[in-house]
Amino acid sequence: MDKRLLSIGHGYSVRALAARLVPEGWHIVGTTRSEEKLAQIAATGVEPLLWPGNDITPLIQEFPNILISAGPGPDGDPVLAHLCDAFRQAAPTMRWLGYLSTTGVYGDHQGAWVDEQTPLSPSTKRGAARVVAEAAWQAIPDLPLHIFRLAGIYGPERGPFAKVRNGTARRIIKEGQVFSRIHVEDIALGLELSLERPMAGAVFNMCDDNPAPPEDVIGHAAELLGMPVPPAIAFDQADMTPMARSFYAESKRVRNDHIKQALGWSPIYPDYRTGLAAMLAKLR
Template identity: 65%
Template sequence: MTSHLFSFGHGYSAQALARLLLPQGWHITGTTRSPDKAGYLAETGITPLIWPGGALDTLGDTTHVLISAGPDADGDPVLAAALEPLARVAPRLRWLGYLSTTGVYGDHQGGWVDETTPLTPSTRRGQARALAETQWQDFARETGAPLHIFRLAGIYGPGRGPFAKVRNGTAKRIIKPGQVFSRIHVADIAQVLEASINRPVPGAIYNLCDNDPAPPEDVIAYAATLLGMPVPSAIPIDEADMTPMARSFYAESKRVRNDRVKDELGVKLIYPDYKSGLRALLAQER
């Protein structure tokens, strides 16, 4: 039986997974709201579906489902719009993956968190993700769906790195004492998802991050150094001109453990820290 992945919200991380699965003969259906994006997905070997709006007939032969679509204040939009067709296929799915965020843990003032840490999100985004996680867990209990939750740290990779901002002079080294973030290269997201698909553990929750939580200003400084450009001046957070969205990222500080993906899934990170990841990105550009 051909494996068929149905990907709701087929974006950056899902496309990286698709690049691993398509050469293995997988059939992948990916939803998008944009007709232009649908054309691009088709060019990359994905069967595109404009959704919401398109019929979900192709769910019928689906073996795996990935949810990348972001939640809103009411929770998960996929469950809100596709509950019945998903419930029909849930008992025979081999794997169901939900991409969440480490923002569900809230602020730990630079302390460590793992998958057993209670969820205390302080931002609206984190609260919406925590609600969506609960909704998917309820769905799994009611339908028997083999749910796996992946809590992603800050994502970077090709087209999503600090180099462009450093080059054009818009990069900022904003300083908040004690502030650290965890990150994950998109290639490592893809390999963890593939490992989980190959070794499903229904009910499992995994943190996806590298081994090196670091202050954001250090990442900018290293990117500038790699480019041979001046390191941007440090700006105290109280003096920084930031959007509310950007400022909200500094409201929480934590170090995220990733032992479970290594111990349970046998994953060896391709980019275990931001320095190796940035070096590889720059080499790919050149």
């Protein structure tokens, strides 16, 4: 297998993937729009590249594996806006292309289960933008596309412990609200398995086995820290940013059976309890 990967938008989830691949001899080029992050990326063994700013068309033609984690903005998908022609030309010879999407494409199902066959009916602008972006990538002929719909991501530096410790954590209560989640290391594992076993055209949900109300996660984090459980606040009385409030516009349970059967993926952290316990052990 050709161990070269171009990571366009080398963010949190892809850094976890790189931590698995670099020790295995992979050559990874990771793009960022921030000059301040170039040194941070280089320190992980990944070759950093500023984009936009440099022409990455030759890399698209050269690298057999490409991962897109840059999300759509107000003007649509930023990668396709600048590089669609390059991907069309490279598609026939490309080995694997991954696109990180979100389970927000399914919209609100009032706590019911969804899978990859569920019709896409986003209820937020972010979800709608992802549906458009997915369709645009799927429209490129011969592209070995793999879409990964990620649930709520947590992991080191992205968890409830800091907020519980500094007293800013809140248990927002909205009746019937439930979310699916995934630990960042489980995302990395799934991407690595997909790289090893390409399945062009595949769409995979990536989430753990235990959808749960958000207040349960905050409460459990406090218990692990030996601190008081934050008081409950009714959703309609909570002071929240529009972004935070939008997450509560959708309630669903996401199935992960397809990626388990297709790739043999099994989450390292099958529920938030095991994930939080591992995070706290590392912090200590």
